[in-house]
Amino acid sequence: MRKTYLLLSLLCTVTMVYAHERSIEEKLAAASTVVRSTQPAMAKANAAGQKLRIQHSSEMLTVIGNDNGFALIANDDMFNAVVGYSDNAFVLDENNSLSWFMYAAGESMKARIADGKPSYAPTAPDTERFKASIAPIVSTTWNQSKPYNDLCPKDTKGNGYPSGCVATALSQIMKHHRYPVHGYGRKSYSFSPSEGVGELLSAEFESTYYQWDSMLDNYISGQYSAEEGNAVATLMFHAGVAVEMNYTPSGSGAYSSEARNGLMKHFGYNKNISLLYRDYYSQKEWMNFIFNELSNERPVYYAGSDKQRGGHAFVIDGYDENGFVHVNWGWGADGGNGFYDIALLNPTGYSFSIGQDMLIGIALPDKDIRYEPQIVSDHTMSAAKITDALINVAVGQTVWNLSGDAWSGELGIILKGNGQEYVLAQKPVKTTPYLYNVLSNMEGALGGLLSLPSGLSDGEYRLFTASKGSPDKGWSLVRRKDGQTNSYLMDINNGKVTLNAANDDSWPSTGIKKISGSNAAGTYYDVYGRPAASSTRGIILHKQGNGIRKIVVR
Incomplete structure (x- = not known):
């Protein structure tokens, strides 16, 4: 791991002023350095004459490897050479999650080039806050076929539907925690297949005791017992029912919000599991959440989507010193699991990144997990000085609740600095029944002309829109789309006020x-x-x- 980090660092240190496509020799050299250093067996295979070769190419990426591993290489030298690497053979067929990553990485690169952004680097972990690197902590390498889907509904030909990427990701995370002993409650829902007759799918969670000791890390045909197969099939099916899986022959899917609710309601996980959306976080802050989860030995459920390939869910369970995260795609032991630059998928202002979200705080119920509020706005905040005692503030046209739960509390305009916190304006709000993302009682302006507190001492203050609900211990920033103004820095010097827009998001704390x-x-x-x-x-x-x-x- 250390050797890989040093080699990757050398590949990442050069910043090109004029971008051009890497030559075949440059791509092979970059891939060879990474692939040879990742596993001793791979180095031996290379030494024995198994040469690296081009295995796949697209407009922005080239895959180079052999039977023992591969590397994703950026074609344009505006970017670091290595985008991902694995000690598996490269197989893209049916691996929709790896296919999604390669597509999203390519789209991100194209967006950055079009926007003239030549400087990009992965977000490395801050070693004063997080562990320098974490080897993969999930031991399972499960997929969606037999025996995992043995209890799933079957199509008209008698073939079991895939267990689904959401169920596979959740099941692997639960196997890591070996929790719960048994489920909670029961659930039924109507499943309507595209062909054939619909059926009612049910799970008796409360009476089912999950056989963690009987679940294998990997299932090979002919090498597991009926008991071992049934143990993992039961968990997979229950995860599918918990999220109301939509089973189809080409791939089964569900929403991340249902994954969160299912973990808490039917599997008894921590009530402060948070569903975060990529659009509302900077690259650094997003990665810091991931580093923190893994530094506390909590695998991360991660999902992404695009219009061509639909949605994909997988597990992030480690990272290297460069900030590449280890991804378990949920496609088995040879499914391309490896280290990938997930931070790259963040070209500010481009819509394809909307599909990214993750669940953090997946922990046992007795753990102290911080709740992360998800009151957000798709519009920028604005503020202007009228006089040194009067400002005009607009919070944005829409404010949403993306927590996945009903929410009630207050929205406020907060001024904070010099050890003090002032509420300049506030109003009670709550979600609309059955439309948890919609905040009602938003009629009437929150903001407008606001008087500053009298006697403010000189110094720097921050002005921002905030929310405070029952789970919150104080006011929390209403997050905006990455790159949009989310606050203002107010400087007071000899009683004179200056306002400057800000869009950083690493400062919020109460x-x-x-x-x-x-x-x-x-x-x-x-x-x-x-x-x-x-x-x-x-x-x-x-x-x-x-x-x-x-x-x-x-």
Whole structure:
């Protein structure tokens, strides 16, 4: 792993001023360096004369490898040479998830080139906050065919429908946690196939005890017992019922929101599982969520979609020092599992990335998991100074609830700085019944002309739109599309006010203040709530009574 990181780093350090297509020799050299370093067996195979070859090519990517591994190489040297690598043989047939990644990576590159953005680099983990790298933590390499789909409904020819990528991803994550002992409640739903007669699919979760010890990491035909096959088939089918899987011969699908609800309602997982949407996070903040989950040994459910290939769900269960995440595609032991630059799929302002989402906080119910609010807006925030005591604020035309649950609380316009927090305006809102994404009671402006608090001391403040609901411990940023203005920096100097638009999203935190060294007695935590020593370098949080303060240790 360390050797791979150093080699990748060398490939990633050169920034080209004038982009051009890499030559065949350059592509082979980049792939050879990565493939040879990934597994000793691969190096031996190369040494024995098994040469690397071009296995697939498209407008933006070339796949180079052999029977023991492959690398995805960017054709244009505006980008790092390596986009992904695996120690599996490259097989694209029917692997819709890997196909989706390659398509999305290519579209992202084209968007960046069209927008004239020559500088891109993967987001490497901040080693002061996260582990430098994490080897894959999910041991299973399951897929969607036999025996996994043995209990799934069958088509008119008697063939079992695929178990579905959502069920496969959830099942592998649950196998990692080996939880629950049994399910909760029961569920039935009507399944209407494209051909044949519909049927009622049901699962008795409460009375089913999942046989974790009987589930194998990989199933090979003729090498597992009926008990072992039934154990994994039961889990897969129950996961499918929990999410109301739409079974089809070409691939079975379900929504990520149903995956979240199913984990909590029928499998008893933590109530603070959060469904996050890629569009509302910067590249760095999105990757930090992933690094944090994996640093806490929690695999991430991840999904993506495009108009041509539909939706795809898979598991992220590790990362390397460059920030490439390890993906278990859910297509078996030879399904292209490997390390991929998921951060690349973020060309700000381009619509194809809308399909990306992930579930974080998939943990047992007794774990302390932070709830991540999902009150968002598709419109930019705007603010203007009228006088040094009066500002005009517009929060945007629409505000949505994307949490997947009914929500009620308040929207507010918050001014924060110098250890103080001021609510300039607020109003109660709630979701519409059966339309949880729609916030009602939005009539009437939140904002307009607002007076600033009197006696504000000189310094820097942040002005932003925020939400606060029952799960929240304080005001949380209403997130905007990546790149849109989500707040304003207000500078006060000798009573004179200056406003500047901002779109960064790594700053939101509630109740954090600076503290002098003389007041530093108490308990210390890192920014994700883990215990830390007061001498820990970087940002640590100091808890005194009911207050939380921020300390920067250099």
